[in-house]
Amino acid sequence: MTHMLKMTGVRKTYSTGVVQVDALRGINLDVLAGDYVAIMGPSGSGKSTLMHIIGCLDVPTAGTYELDGTDVSSMTEKELAEVRNQKIGFVFQAFNLLSSLSALRNVELPLVYAGTPAAERRERAMAALTKVGLADRVQHRPGELSGGQQQRVSVARALVTDPALILADEPTGNLDSHSTAEILDLFDELNAAGRTIVMITHEADVAAHATSPWHIYDGQLRDEPIGAGAAK
Amino acid sequence: MMDWAETVRTAIAALNARRMRSLLTMLGILIGIAAVMLTVGLGQGAQAQITEQINSLGSNLIIVTPSQTTSSGGFRGGGGSASTLTTQDAALLANTAVAPDVAAVAPTSSVSGSLQSSDSTWTSTVVGTVPDWQSVRARTLASGRFFTQSEVDSSAAVAVIGSETATELFTTGSPIGQTITINGQSFTIIGVLDSAGSSLSTDEDDTVVVPITTYAAQLSTSDNTNSVSSIYVEGRDADSLSAAYQEVKTALLTAHQVTSDDADFSVSTQASLVETATSVTGVLTLLLGGVAAISLLVGGIGVMNIMLVSVSERVREIGLRKALGATPSVIRRQFLVEAGILGMLGGLIGIALGFIGAAILTPVLGMTVLISAPATMIALVVSLGIGIGAGVYPASRAAKLAPIDALRSE
Numbered sequence: 037m038t039h040m041l042k043m044t045g046v047r048k049t050y051s052t053g054v055v056q057v058d059a060l061r062g063i064n065l066d067v068l069a070g071d072y073v074a075i076m077g078p079s080g081s082g083k084s085t086l087m088h089i090i091g092c093l094d095v096p097t098a099g100t101y102e103l104d105g106t107d108v109s110s111m112t113e114k115e116l117a118e119v120r121n122q123k124i125g126f127v128f129q130a131f132n133l134l135s136s137l138s139a140l141r142n143v144e145l146p147l148v149y150a151g152t153p154a155a156e157r158r159e160r161a162m163a164a165l166t167k168v169g170l171a172d173r174v175q176h177r178p179g180e181l182s183g184g185q186q187q188r189v190s191v192a193r194a195l196v197t198d199p200a201l202i203l204a205d206e207p208t209g210n211l212d213s214h215s216t217a218e219i220l221d222l223f224d225e226l227n228a229a230g231r232t233i234v235m236i237t238h239e240a241d242v243a244a245h246a247t248s249p250w251h252i253y254d255g256q257l258r259d260e261p262i263g264a265g266a267a268k
Numbered sequence: 269m270m271d272w273a274e275t276v277r278t279a280i281a282a283l284n285a286r287r288m289r290s291l292l293t294m295l296g297i298l299i300g301i302a303a304v305m306l307t308v309g310l311g312q313g314a315q316a317q318i319t320e321q322i323n324s325l326g327s328n329l330i331i332v333t334p335s336q337t338t339s340s341g342g343f344r345g346g347g348g349s350a351s352t353l354t355t356q357d358a359a360l361l362a363n364t365a366v367a368p369d370v371a372a373v374a375p376t377s378s379v380s381g382s383l384q385s386s387d388s389t390w391t392s393t394v395v396g397t398v399p400d401w402q403s404v405r406a407r408t409l410a411s412g413r414f415f416t417q418s419e420v421d422s423s424a425a426v427a428v429i430g431s432e433t434a435t436e437l438f439t440t441g442s443p444i445g446q447t448i449t450i451n452g453q454s455f456t457i458i459g460v461l462d463s464a465g466s467s468l469s470t471d472e473d474d475t476v477v478v479p480i481t482t483y484a485a486q487l488s489t490s491d492n493t494n495s496v497s498s499i500y501v502e503g504r505d506a507d508s509l510s511a512a513y514q515e516v517k518t519a520l521l522t523a524h525q526v527t528s529d530d531a532d533f534s535v536s537t538q539a540s541l542v543e544t545a546t547s548v549t550g551v552l553t554l555l556l557g558g559v560a561a562i563s564l565l566v567g568g569i570g571v572m573n574i575m576l577v578s579v580s581e582r583v584r585e586i587g588l589r590k591a592l593g594a595t596p597s598v599i600r601r602q603f604l605v606e607a608g609i610l611g612m613l614g615g616l617i618g619i620a621l622g623f624i625g626a627a628i629l630t631p632v633l634g635m636t637v638l639i640s641a642p643a644t645m646i647a648l649v650v651s652l653g654i655g656i657g658a659g660v661y662p663a664s665r666a667a668k669l670a671p672i673d674a675l676r677s678e
Contacts, residue, residue, distance in 0.1 A: 094670075094672050113595070114595045114596065114597070117594060120590075120591060121592065132584070134585060134588070136281060136285045145592050146593055149589070149592055149594050150593060154274075
């Protein structure tokens with residue numbers, strides 16, 4: 037199997053004024069194509085920082101990070117933007133849809149930045165929305181959709197560029213149990229179809245859907261939970 | 269890379285989402301552009317009118333007027349306000365041996381006169397001159413005839429009156445052959461002038477023209493009956509006008525025994541009169557336009573302010589767009605286009621307002637407000653430039669936002 041994501045000795049240090057914070061202290065993580073990885077951890081464990089680095093929203097202070105065979109650890113902001121555009125599909129906790137745009141236009145956005153022609157954009161966005169079961173809601177604005185539907189729009193947006201990796205940050209954090217089940221089923225389906233998924237969460241039952249759960253504590257990854265933590 | 273059509277579409281959507289604010293922001297640019305267009309339009313209108321008026325004086329015209337010397341030599345003989353020009357000067361300039369490029373010469377003197385006809389009384393400017401005045405000033409007669417050289421020689425009590433004067437003095441019937449008194453002296457009217465056609469001033473049409481000899485004998489208030497208030501000279505044609513100008517100047521300098529530094533007269537052509545008048549209105553236009561331009565600057569600052577607010581309000585949106593693959597330059601361009609559209613829309617509405625204002629002001633002020641096509645184009649380019657200029661700083665702030673900071677802010 038090919039490596040979709042390979043992190044070696046990744047460290048991230050923030051200096052806020054005089055205090056230095058070691059958010060990540062040497063992360064080694066291998067994700068193969070078709071894996072469904074969950075990363076669990078309490079707040080302050082460094083899981084957001086890890087998500088930012090996996091998502092190429094930030095670069096590590098030390099260590100190397102290869103995404104789909106490309107070393108992204110020392111890329112410029114412009115190059116990172118292109119990598120995010122082409123290789124990563126984001127699903128955020130707060131959906132992060134633009135409220136003034138229709139579902140279709142929201143899904144088209146990554147293709148707009150990729151420079152895809154308008155007709156092809158529309159076609160691919162329609163296909164992605166159909167895949168998440170919202171073909172009849174394409175002209176609705178986010179405000180006119182339920183939370184679950186909004187999250188499905190953002191899954192469609194993550195899928196539309198056919199990325200190497202789907203990165204979900206607490207995707208069910210703002211959803212009721214019914215919608216949570218819907219979204220998790222959707223992820224299961226996508227994974228079954230061969231998609232590589234990395235999901236950050238603090239809920240054990242959500243993480244249980246993943247094929248390989250990881251735990252992060254104090255900036256380090258473990259394959260077992262410690263203490264009376266979040267996972268069983 | 270995101271294409272331009274999509275960038276513009278996104279910018280318009282963003283401005284449309286905050287319609288009221290966009291409108292208020294535009295107002296600054298709008299008022300500035302309208303104010304600049306109106307002030308510059310007023311200046312240009314005034315300039316065009318003055319030019320037209322000067323050109324209506326005649327063609328290939330050279331005007332000699334007396335002037336006080338400015339040299340440090342002090343007073344000149346004669347002193348005070350006495351004119352330094354005389355009928356002898358006019359005769360000298362009419363001599364083709366002295367000034368071969370001069371076609372006609374008309375010395376004139378004028379005084380305010382109270383006129384009385386059988387119908388009414390009126391006050392007008394009374395001009396004493398010679399028959400050549402008619403050709404030099406390019407005037408035609410509506411009825412009757414101009415006076416002749418022999419009437420000048422015999423100091424005949426005849427008068428030619430302007431069209432305005434004619435309507436004021438005679439309510440019914442033809443003025444020709446009627447007798448009027450000017451400052452108590454009787455004159456027979458032999459002709460009525462056509463309207464000079466100048467729109468701004470009716471002075472040219474409210475006048476009484478009499479032979480210069482009659483004027484000197486009966487109407488002049490000056491001690492020296494030879495003195496004249498100005499000499500109008502007509503050049504042979506446009507090409508030899510500068511030669512005629514030189515001849516006039518040289519002849520008078522020699523006759524008055526002065527150098528050009530302490531000349532007691534000044535010679536101007538229509539072109540130089542237009543130039544002087546234009547430079548005065550030009551300075552005024554620049555001054556008023558400058559004040560209006562400051563309001564434009566304030567409008568630009570308003571755009572910058574709102575764009576800064578907009579950037580900080582849309583931090584999350586910017587972060588999301590960056591996460592989805594917008595590069596810093598795409599984000600920068602997005603905000604520049606937004607600011608540019610604000611500026612340009614403000615400019616367009618401002619231009620429309622300028623045209624409406626011009627249409628309203630023209631009859632109200634009785635002055636032409638001239639809005640030219642180049643001025644309109646410049647206004648549009650300037651408003652676009654102000655918008656983009658005001659957008660530079662906010663746009664670079666947006667472009668520099670780190671995507672994680674932007675996504676985090678809730």
